[in-house]
Amino acid sequence: DIQMTQSPSSLSASVGDRVTITCRASLGISNYLAWFQQKPGKAPKSLIYGASSLQSGVPSKFSGSGSGTDFTLTISSLQPEDFATYYCQQYNSYPFTFGPGTKVDV
Amino acid sequence: QVQLVQSGAEVKKPGASVKVSCQASGYTFTSYSMHWVRQAPGQGLEWMGIITPSGGSTSYAEKFQGRLTVTRDTSTSTVYMELSSLRFEDTAVYYCARGESGSWYSNLDYWGQGILVTVSS
Secondary structure, three states, X not given: OXXXXXXXXXEEOOOOOOEEEEXXXXXXXXXXXXXXXXXXXXXXXXXXXXXXXXXXXXXXOEEEEEEOOEEEEEEOOOOHHHOOEEEEEEOOOOOOEEOOOEEEEO | OOEEEEOOOEEEOOOOOEEEEEEEEOOOHHHOOEEEEEEOOOOOXXXXXXXXXXXXXXXXXXXXXXXXXXXXXXXXXXXXXEEOOOXXXXXXXXXXXXXXXXXXXXXXXXXXXXXXXXXXX
């Protein structure tokens, strides 16, 4: 199975901050990488697919980059509604696997 | 608009089975795969399996082999997930999630609201 790691596991930030989360795959996954946002008690929401493509309806403050084994999610200017947990996920091979999550709080 | 509506919460005893549903609407059901993902309390996301609604082909994570069965009913655009021989550690929220294309390798773009399955004696 492909192992996904994320760093940091949590971070504290302020409104207006630029935030970057890193995701690493144990094997190369090309660009088969997605990012999800999850708020407490809610289902995950798709933000980014194909490592850098923005899901329809997702604001452009979210961006993704990377290929192969190293990926990043950037939030350009953090807003109150962005405080959540973020997961990366590879869909290059089965079983699909998720990173452990990065909690972004105040 | 795309909607995935899941059935209600379940409470089961250890050793029992649970079967939950996910009804899709707002798109052509047979053109997209459907996945099941679970999340134990306070934990991360765990992929369980996939079904291709057109042909009903499935693939399951190895840890669920022999206990997990995913089926579909194209007449009602519903996917079912049955997990047998339940253990306390199967207590989790179970999500269905649509694969963004008919491919086996696609992003999970829409998610159901989740079903809490509690395993308790």
